[in-house]
Amino acid sequence: MSSDEKATNKRTIFIFITAFMLPVILAKIALDNNWFNQAATNKGELIQPALDMGTLQVKSVDPKWKLLYVLPEKCTESCKNALYSIAQVHSALGKERNRAETLVLAFAGSDTEQLALANEQAEYRVVNTNEETLKQVFKDTDIQGIFIADTLNNIILRYPVYDNKEDAILHSRDMLFDIRKVLKLSRIG
Structure with missing residues (x-):
């Protein structure tokens, strides 16, 4: 394997991990900071x-x-x-x-x-x-x-x-x- 192929493989793995981890991290931050209505449907x-x-x-x-x-x-x-x-x-x-x-x-x-x-x-x-x-x-x-x-x-x-x-x-x-x-x-x- 050449160094270009290794760099491409590392970049692909990094993008793959980021694509799955970023939404989880953003969701955790949103929950901790109460940025949205937490599915409350009661009117009272x-x-x-x-x-x-x-x-x-x-x-x-x-x-x-x-x-x-x-x-x-x-x-x-x-x-x-x-x-x-x-x-x-x-x-x-x-x-x-x-x-x-x-x-x-x-x-x-x-x-x-x-x-x-x-x-x-x-x-x-x-x-x-x-x-x-x-x-x-x-x-x-x-x-x-x-x-x-x-x-x-x-x-x-x-x-x-x-x-x-x-x-x-x-x-x-x-x-x-x-x-x-x-x-x-x-x-x-």
């Missing part, structure tokens, strides 16, 4: 780590996914829109609606008028608790929002509430998208 805010709502003593005969809302002391338009949204999302689940339930968490200071209305309506399940338990469950998370909890009582997603009814309806589609996705992927509930 992912809560990490998930919040354990086991202390709320939410008992069900069958494990169900939960759409939950904490009823505030004064139920403003955003509160009414949130209650409307979770009821509409639950209805929109169609044949899958028996795998999910809507929970309204109420404490001693919750708006009594809205609490009475929620108790009268069959689409809501009202769970009474106290402020200390709510603080224990939600820790540093803002409770002003709509949440999705899994069948093991872990709160995993949060959605903002809106004062404008059109915005609330528009963004309830995000909630519907996520709950349909988890119901499709989950064999439980």
